[in-house]
Amino acid sequence: MTEGEVGLGRVRRAARVWLAWRILTHDKARTILAIAGVFMAILLIFVELGFFFAVPQGGMLLYDNLQFDLLMTSNRYEYQAQPGQFPRGQLDRARAAPEVAQATALYFGSAKWRSGEDGKSPDVFVIGLDPRRPIFKVDAINRQLAVLEQLDTALVDSATRPMFGPLTTGRIVKIGDRNVTIGGRYVLGTGFMGLGVTLVSEQSFARLFPYRSLDLVNLGPIQLKPGVDPDQAAAELRKRLGPDTLIFTRGELEAREVAYWTTRTSVGLIFGSGLIISFVVGIMVVYQTLATQVSRQLPQFATLKAIGYRERSLDGTVITISLLIVIVGFVPALAAALGIYSVIRDETLLPVAMTWPRLAAVFVATLVMASISALLSLGSLRRADPAELF
Amino acid sequence: MLSWTGTSLLRRLWRPARFVPLAWRNLLANKPRLLRSSGGIGFAVLLILMQLGFERAFFNAALEIIHLLDGDIFLQSASKYRFATRDPFSRGELDAARAVSGVASAWPFYADWFDVFWKNPFDGKTFLVRVFAFDPDHPVLRLPEVKGRLAQLGDPDTAMVDRHARRFLGMDRGAAQSELNGLTVRIVGSFSLGPDFESDGTVVIGDRTYAKLLPGPGGGPPGVEAGVIKLRADSDPAAVQRALRAALPPGIAVLTKEQLLELERRFQADVSSAGPIFAMGTLVGFVVGMLIAYQIIYTDLTEQLPQYATMKAIGYRTSYLIRVVLEQAAFTGLAGWIPAWFLSVLLYRAVGELALLPMRMTADLTLISLGLTLGMCLISAILAVRRVIAADPAEVF
Numbered sequence: 001m002t003e004g005e006v007g008l009g010r011v012r013r014a015a016r017v018w019l020a021w022r023i024l025t026h027d028k029a030r031t032i033l034a035i036a037g038v039f040m041a042i043l044l045i046f047v048e049l050g051f052f053f054a055v056p057q058g059g060m061l062l063y064d065n066l067q068f069d070l071l072m073t074s075n076r077y078e079y080q081a082q083p084g085q086f087p088r089g090q091l092d093r094a095r096a097a098p099e100v101a102q103a104t105a106l107y108f109g110s111a112k113w114r115s116g117e118d119g120k121s122p123d124v125f126v127i128g129l130d131p132r133r134p135i136f137k138v139d140a141i142n143r144q145l146a147v148l149e150q151l152d153t154a155l156v157d158s159a160t161r162p163m164f165g166p167l168t169t170g171r172i173v174k175i176g177d178r179n180v181t182i183g184g185r186y187v188l189g190t191g192f193m194g195l196g197v198t199l200v201s202e203q204s205f206a207r208l209f210p211y212r213s214l215d216l217v218n219l220g221p222i223q224l225k226p227g228v229d230p231d232q233a234a235a236e237l238r239k240r241l242g243p244d245t246l247i248f249t250r251g252e253l254e255a256r257e258v259a260y261w262t263t264r265t266s267v268g269l270i271f272g273s274g275l276i277i278s279f280v281v282g283i284m285v286v287y288q289t290l291a292t293q294v295s296r297q298l299p300q301f302a303t304l305k306a307i308g309y310r311e312r313s314l315d316g317t318v319i320t321i322s323l324l325i326v327i328v329g330f331v332p333a334l335a336a337a338l339g340i341y342s343v344i345r346d347e348t349l350l351p352v353a354m355t356w357p358r359l360a361a362v363f364v365a366t367l368v369m370a371s372i373s374a375l376l377s378l379g380s381l382r383r384a385d386p387a388e389l390f
Numbered sequence: 391m392l393s394w395t396g397t398s399l400l401r402r403l404w405r406p407a408r409f410v411p412l413a414w415r416n417l418l419a420n421k422p423r424l425l426r427s428s429g430g431i432g433f434a435v436l437l438i439l440m441q442l443g444f445e446r447a448f449f450n451a452a453l454e455i456i457h458l459l460d461g462d463i464f465l466q467s468a469s470k471y472r473f474a475t476r477d478p479f480s481r482g483e484l485d486a487a488r489a490v491s492g493v494a495s496a497w498p499f500y501a502d503w504f505d506v507f508w509k510n511p512f513d514g515k516t517f518l519v520r521v522f523a524f525d526p527d528h529p530v531l532r533l534p535e536v537k538g539r540l541a542q543l544g545d546p547d548t549a550m551v552d553r554h555a556r557r558f559l560g561m562d563r564g565a566a567q568s569e570l571n572g573l574t575v576r577i578v579g580s581f582s583l584g585p586d587f588e589s590d591g592t593v594v595i596g597d598r599t600y601a602k603l604l605p606g607p608g609g610g611p612p613g614v615e616a617g618v619i620k621l622r623a624d625s626d627p628a629a630v631q632r633a634l635r636a637a638l639p640p641g642i643a644v645l646t647k648e649q650l651l652e653l654e655r656r657f658q659a660d661v662s663s664a665g666p667i668f669a670m671g672t673l674v675g676f677v678v679g680m681l682i683a684y685q686i687i688y689t690d691l692t693e694q695l696p697q698y699a700t701m702k703a704i705g706y707r708t709s710y711l712i713r714v715v716l717e718q719a720a721f722t723g724l725a726g727w728i729p730a731w732f733l734s735v736l737l738y739r740a741v742g743e744l745a746l747l748p749m750r751m752t753a754d755l756t757l758i759s760l761g762l763t764l765g766m767c768l769i770s771a772i773l774a775v776r777r778v779i780a781a782d783p784a785e786v787f
Binding site: 029030033034036037040041043044047048051076078082110112114116119120121122123161163195264265266269270273274277278280281284285287288289291292295296340344347350380 | 422423426427429430433434436437440441444467468469470471475477504516517518556558587590660661663666667670671674675677678681682684685686688689737741744745746747
């Protein structure tokens with residue numbers, strides 16, 4: 001292939017985009033409609049995808065805000081809110097390992113918050129921790145940890161639902177059978193832990209749940225010494241601790257939570273099917289537009305055929321139109337999705353967020369959508385017969 | 391006479407035909423386009439139907455157990471904020487209720503959602519399940535299969551399981567025995583209920599087994615989750631409800647079934663994100679459908695503009711032409727809605743089976759989706775019809 005030929009190919013491709021652009025801008029009102037349709041379809045894909053990932057992300061909320069390299073759990077671990085229990089002694093054994101810098105205990109419990117609105121007693125998720133060891137990444141928690149050293153004092157998540165009544169510092173509420181003072185608030189989000197979440201010290205936890213022993217721990221976040229490889233340390237600890245406890249690296253934990261929410265619950269199916277339908281709707285919208293354009297421009301296409309354009313080249317034009325529509329529709333859809341994500345975050349407290357892989361995935365899906373629509377509408381193009389034209 | 395009436399009826403039915411066939415023929419004039427437009431609108435409608443179906447399923451799953459309670463009036467702790475939470479009251483209150491005139495019977499319903507672990511009999515793994523219990527001599531659940539096994543449930547350490555529970559619980563494969571919190575129980579049968587968004591599976595046991603699993607404070611009898619009251623046939627429900635309120639301490643709420651359902655519905659609508667999530671999906675489906683419909687109608691009008699102008703020129707009124715356009719839009723909508731409705735019935739069944747959700751096509755879902763479909767097509771038609779109004783016979787040619 002000579003340089004000249006390559007150059008010609010480039011010119012042709014540019015010309016094809018130009019032709020597609022001219023066809024699209026010929027009837028602006030119609031093109032704007034098509035783009036609006038594509039915009040909605042792509043937006044819906046973003047939204048469904050957002051929910052699809054937001055649910056497991058909601059399950060990851062606590063872990064994302066905890067400082068640890070490895071997490072120790074019981075071998076009965078299901079997901080974060082149902083982790084099972086293991087003996088506290090396992091944490092001491094882990095601490096004795098040369099790789100481990102720190103291993104702390106977290107306790108989970110559920111209790112009646114007997115000071116709700118309208119005389120109701122909603123369930124509150126109680127997390128017990130050692131206030132001398134800051135293991136949260138949340139500033140507001142670490143700053144207020146000292147408050148928890150006071151017995152029967154709790155920090156309350158500000159995302160706790162209104163039915164729990166005011167969360168003002170100093171308010172005394174009844175949790176289970178005990179009076180507990182609200183020592184402050186922090187912002188983390190309740191995720192799937194429940195309608196309300198509070199933090200208390202281990203000692204207060206033991207008083208709230210007198211039938212539970214502090215010897216049984218729910219989660220054991222482990223911090224490793226600097227430079228230690230988490231995978232290797234995890235393998236070492238597994239050998240050291242035996243099969244009754246599980247050791248997760250952060251990656252393994254995330255995979256486990258995502259798998260739980262997408263396969264064990266209806267979440268995957270609900271948003272998965274929404275995703276598929278919005279994809280098909282997107283195809284229908286683009287196809288609708290293309291088929292209309294092609295049938296309207298049929299004489300012109302036939303003329304192009306007559307003056308020697310190959311079918312492949314005309315197909316290329318249709319595909320280019322299709323790609324142009326979706327690319328133009330993609331940009332505002334992305335902008336609107338970012339807006340809707342923030343509304344959803346505020347309204348539902350689910351951590352819906354845009355990530356680069358997600359953006360790329362939707363963009364690729366959009367291109368696939370455009371290609372399928374284009375292939376579907378090529379049939380009408382075949383009917384362009386110069387002989388029938390005039 | 392009969393035949394005359396028949397002809398007249400036929401003529402009456404046929405009379406709108408003076409304008410119907412035009413819209414109808416326009417619709418059928420281009421079959422591939424009809425297929426395309428009904429496909430486009432159909433998928434938008436399918437999206438709407440799926441979103442609405444999920445929303446209903448979400449609420450229905452939460453309300454299912456309340457529907458199954460076999461009573462007229464219900465007692466529960468006044469501080470109970472939702473059905474699926476433990477907030478028991480003392481069984482003694484039921485004796486007080488029984489003494490109220492107009493009450494035919496008052497029996498306990500026991501339930502727990504967060505303390506009983508079921509062992510999958512096939513892989514030995516344990517999972518949290520919800521447990522319902524009652525006195526087998528006084529059943530309070532309207533589950534026919536359970537009612538057929540009351541004698542067996544009366545034996546200690548027996549259980550019935552939900553064969554529609556999530557599969558990883560292993561309740562659907564007819565095991566003969568398993569464990570609840572380590573207690574070996576004989577499985578005496580199964581029923582079909584399905585999980586909700588809180589629990590993966592359900593176990594029904596007799597009150598004696600329940601007392602063994604979850605004894606009350608100090609090892610005494612367990613607390614009652616709901617008191618199920620039946621009224622005498624001749625009693626006035628409102629009066630009995632008032633009398634019960636007077637006879638019972640303020641810590642006990644006395645509710646009709648509708649009130650109990652409403653409490654749960656309000657709770658779910660308040661705290662769950664399901665309402666807004668599915669409402670947003672429905673709205674997007676509607677807007678996409680509208681855009682597709684507008685595009686279809688607009689294109690069609692553009693193509694038929696000379697014909698409309700000609701009709702205007704030969705004396706047809708604009709109002710008549712507008713009616714043709716609206717009718718055609720309605721037909722297009724129907725052409726999309728009908729296949730979408732059938733497809734959604736199939737999808738409801740498939741998704742319902744796979745996700746174990748109570749997805750049901752109901753008359754009101756049918757009507758709502760039909761209304762939304764016609765709405766989106768007619769709004770689009772009204773927006774697009776300005777072209778016909780503006781069509782100037784003099785300019786067309």
